[in-house]
Amino acid sequence: MQKTLEEDNVLVIKSANRKRKREEEEADCRYIRPESRASPRSFVRKFRLPEKADTGAMAARCESGVFTVSLKKQPPPEKKAKSVQVAIA
Secondary structure, eight states: OEEEEETTTEEEEEEOOOOEEEEEEETTEEEEEEEOOSOOSOEEEEEEOOTTEEEEEEEEEEETTEEEEEEEEOOOOOOOOOOOOOOOO
């Protein structure tokens, strides 16, 4: 699985169709059998991330066939107090 971050905070997750080959030797015969994973197809998924997402702290993991991407929110900008002059008539 590949994860990339495109412009405009678009997260792209790709998976290619890869087959593994397992070789078995028995007596004088040799067998090669392709094995596919749970999903036999390739796929591409795109997700638009919110502007508040901290993409620098992105983490991804694949566990038991579940691909999880974790993001944190950026802290909100600190508000500065403004002083307003009031005219008294």
